[in-house]
Amino acid sequence: MSLTVFLAVLAAAFLHASWNALLRLGGSKIQAMAMLSCTEIVIGLAIVASRPLPAPGAWKWLAATTVAQVAYKFFLARAYEEGDLSRVYPLARGTAPMLVALVTAVFALDHIAATGYLGIAVLGCGILFMARGVFTDGESRKMLPFAAGSAIATASYTLIDGIGGRVSGDVVAYVGWLLLFSGAGFAGGMVALRGPGLIRGQSARAWLTAGLAATISYIAYAVSIWAMTRAPIALVAVLRETSILFAVLIGWLAFGERMTRAKALAAGLIVAGVVMTRI
Template sequence: MTIFVFTALLGAAFFHASWNALVKNSADKIKSMLVLTLVHGILGIFVAFFVEFPKLEVWPWLITSAIFHVIYQGCLALAYNSGDLSRVYPIARGTAPILVLLIFYFIIETSMTHTEILGVLLLGFGVIGMAQGAFSNRENLILLPYTLGAAIGTAGYTIFDGIGSRISTDPSSYIAWLFIITVPIFFSVILICQGLKIFKIEQTTWKIGSVAGIFSFGSYWVAIWAMTQAPIPLVAALRETSILFAVLIGIIIFRDKTNTKKIIAASLILAGIIIVRL
């Protein structure tokens, strides 16, 4: 992986953590995710005018990925209603690269070196350390199914997007149409679960969701592009540097509690990132 790709992923990770912080700070997380998804679709339509239409063989990957994106977004919104950002985010995001690595290593294939694999595993141990608060606090046990669902969604769309974008050969076209088709799927699911009241959205929620949507779109475009330049499990792992940003945002802005275990866990994640870059 080149230093340019590595640096771009770090920047994308910061914006990924930022949009999650915005959603966490909103009064209605589900409606904020709804606005975010709508912004994705609008940006996707705009980009679609300047890129080629996806090839036929790309569409199965696009549609399956869109379903996994909806699973992730829905579970994450529900999880944010039950736990603080610094605890929810590491479980939801950090478990995903381990799942991706295992699937590629045992089922698909991977060109990663042993050093890179060690880096991903170290990141995983750090994630487990971050998750300790959620497992020990009874009040937070309710968020575990949602966060694990978000992790499965993340792993699923990472794999399908990584392979699909390579088949497409055009990251911009792929992400544009991915987000276009995600909108009706997500809207349908939310409408069934929440009813017509979901369309009563306050102005503040529109603002937060819109900014979060722009951050999210840009962040994931970088990830899609990076998956065409480097091993997919490696990109999936480096995206989770966002965990460190999220913890800092949670502590500084939302006054989330921290302790020695979280600091050690963050250090393990950082060590994994450094080893991956060696």
């Protein structure tokens, strides 16, 4: 992985943590995710109108990732309704790189050096240690199944989009169609289940926040998929999980969540794992 790709993925990780923090603002997280998805439709339409169509082979991957992305949004929003950013985020994001590495190794999708796998293992230990508070600090465990569902969906769309982006011929267009399909799928599904009142009559500030989160999300994901066309999918997926470190810092500084010694140690393991993936 080149230094340019490395730094680009780190920036994408920070942006990913930032839009998750924006989702934590306000009341219903399902409502916030539905509004974000509505603005994703607008962004997606603007992108696809100015880009050529993806290669024919990309459409099956777009269909598959739409299902995975809609599931991811639902599980993530429900998890945030039950837990803090600094706990949900590590659980939701943390196991995905291990799943991705396992699949890429079994199916020989990419070559990863031994130090890369060792870095993945160290990072995984840091992530698990970061999430331990849900079991030891008396925090709500209701978000566990939703966080697990989000992790599985994350691993699924990471693999799908790593391949889809490579065959699309245009990563920007690919992500534009992804936003359009997944935004329509989630927003339409939630409005059908909960009624149009879910998004009707919301303030301009709420829509501005949703639009900002959607824009940041698009930039972060477009950079990540681009990186997957330049470096092994599993290593990019692992490096993206440094967003966990950013999320913990945002939770501490912006939301007043506790910064304990255990969190600091876990953050150190995460950084060590990232460094090892660069060796």
